[in-house]
Amino acid sequence: MESGPAIETTTPSARQQAVLDAVLGLMVEAGDQLTMDAVARRASCSKETLYKWFRDRDGLLTATVQWQASRVRAGRFEARALDVATLSESLRDFATTWLEVISSSASIALNRIAIGDAASRKSNLGSIVLANGRFAIGDRLKPLLEAGREAGLLAFDDSETAFRTFFGLVGRDVQIRLLLGDAIDFDAATIRRDAASAVEQFLALYGQPQRQQLPLR
Amino acid sequence: MESGPAIETTTPSARQQAVLDAVLGLMVEAGDQLTMDAVARRASCSKETLYKWFRDRDGLLTATVQWQASRVRAGRFEARALDVATLSESLRDFATTWLEVISSSASIALNRIAIGDAASRKSNLGSIVLANGRFAIGDRLKPLLEAGREAGLLAFDDSETAFRTFFGLVGRDVQIRLLLGDAIDFDAATIRRDAASAVEQFLALYGQPQRQQLPLR
DNA sequence: TAAGAGCCGAACCGTACGGTACGGTACGGC
DNA sequence: GCCGTACCGTACCGTACGGTTCGGCTCTTA
Structure with a gap:
């Protein structure tokens, strides 16, 4: 677990970004009940799509963390x-x-x-x-x-x-x-x-x- | 949420302390699967007793936190x-x-x-x-x-x-x-x-x- | 317009877990 | 010896949630 470069991944599509934003919104508003159902409902997508795009719950969370991280990059010296x-x-x-x-x-x-x-x-x-x-x-x-x-x-x-x-x-x-x-x-x-x-x-x-x-x- | 004095409660009985220690041990070894079943098994007590003594899962956790806190008190100035x-x-x-x-x-x-x-x-x-x-x-x-x-x-x-x-x-x-x-x-x-x-x-x-x-x- | 891909919504499945109920045992008081 | 109390172990219930399946809608492509 050394410093290392920030993990880089393929950037999600616009629709996928919307999903990830839904996850973030859900995290903020109700950090507990972060269920796949709730995400699907909020993002107006089906769970099937979630699982197809992100494999499983962990993949969704990981993608969300990276998505949020990617937008925090600011002000390099x-x-x-x-x-x-x-x-x-x-x-x-x-x-x-x-x-x-x-x-x-x-x-x-x-x-x-x-x-x-x-x-x-x-x-x-x-x-x-x-x-x-x-x-x-x-x-x-x-x-x-x-x-x-x-x-x-x-x-x-x-x-x-x-x-x-x-x-x-x-x-x-x-x-x-x-x-x-x-x-x-x-x-x-x-x-x-x-x-x-x-x-x-x-x-x-x-x-x-x-x-x-x-x-x- | 101001400073306030450390919350004081009735100290648990010896048997109850053993239960709380079991909870602590479980937390440390497997922070996730902290289920009531696991606690009962580890403490060799029945779930019924857990619920009688601590009301519910939250009560058990609260008592555990306070129990751990009570033993950290050290070196007052x-x-x-x-x-x-x-x-x-x-x-x-x-x-x-x-x-x-x-x-x-x-x-x-x-x-x-x-x-x-x-x-x-x-x-x-x-x-x-x-x-x-x-x-x-x-x-x-x-x-x-x-x-x-x-x-x-x-x-x-x-x-x-x-x-x-x-x-x-x-x-x-x-x-x-x-x-x-x-x-x-x-x-x-x-x-x-x-x-x-x-x-x-x-x-x-x-x-x-x-x-x-x-x-x- | 027909075929197919992509996706939504909802139903469904299996399991894990919080909480309850109950039978069985040990023990102290009468 | 009998009862009440406290407790253990286990079976059980209801629900929530991760993950799968399926019917149907829409949009693209030919």
Whole structure:
């Protein structure tokens, strides 16, 4: 279960995407009763079609996870002239996006399903979610961190460790609380504020003092 | 869903405790097939007894969660003379204990059940787990943080915020990865090392410089 | 317009599981 | 010795759900 590239598969047809969206909608609204009957009813298709297209329930869930993952891909980092302002700006973007993702009802529902699935070792939704979530963002963020180190803005030995610290500072207790059903009000303003302070803390830990630059804040 | 004191209930009889331990064992070994039949078989009791004692499946799960929580209570903080050494020592203890808990197979199984349960709004295992996990440790740690501030060792406005940072630095991506089935090898040495570096980072962020004390590290 | 593919809707099957009922046994009080 | 209580083991019931089958509709292609 190493990082690895996000799993790539044949993109589903438009009709199939509609079905997968129905699954997502159902997950969000009623995470339990996610039955094949309910999916068929909601997507206005027959169960036969579901089984033909996705083999079985597991295949449907897997396809749904990958479908959702495929649309979360956002804001890959572009290497460019890096100063401390653009670096922390980029970090803030990452943190904001990440918090928005993990607090979205789709992500919560998906992670719940995958975690429930990880209990029974039948399928591997868990690893798919991990690959497209935690590890995908790690793969996207680490180049930025290393560019920051290259530019003398950051100091760390291991980018993986640095990333995990960043992950912790940003996520804190949010994900576990949401997964367990705690109703945090997590509006856009809060997210932006939390992201900014996480980045500030991260830079306090890993930032390299800029000598010729002017004083503290 | 506020912090609140850990829920207290009548302690189960010895025989009932044996049943609850059977549930825990079953959760750990085969988190899925946690059926009433399996519990009865494993505990060598009849289903009728299970239903008499615990009302229904939810009651059994709830009792199990509380039973497990009741034995995790450990190392409450004792107010005493506080210098930077004893403070960071205590923080390391907290962090170590916490990492041990969340990486234990019992905790993983329990959280998986509670998360799966939080999806269907039928029961409130999620809030019970939260109250006895994340919030219980918060309630135990905050007095220590405030004592540290009192002693001039720490600087923060809101102990809740400070705690959440601590929580993130310690936990990082560990819990979500374990819940999703990632097989991290998380032995005692790793835990101790991770706990120590988390505390070091926390003190770097919230520690108050000690004037009369001698130099950097 | 005939043949066929693709799909919908509904009926159906087998099984697993939550919950109940009941017969049988051990034990403590009278 | 007899009764009540508590419990075990097992059979049983109802239902929910994954998966299959089938009749019929629509649309394409020739």
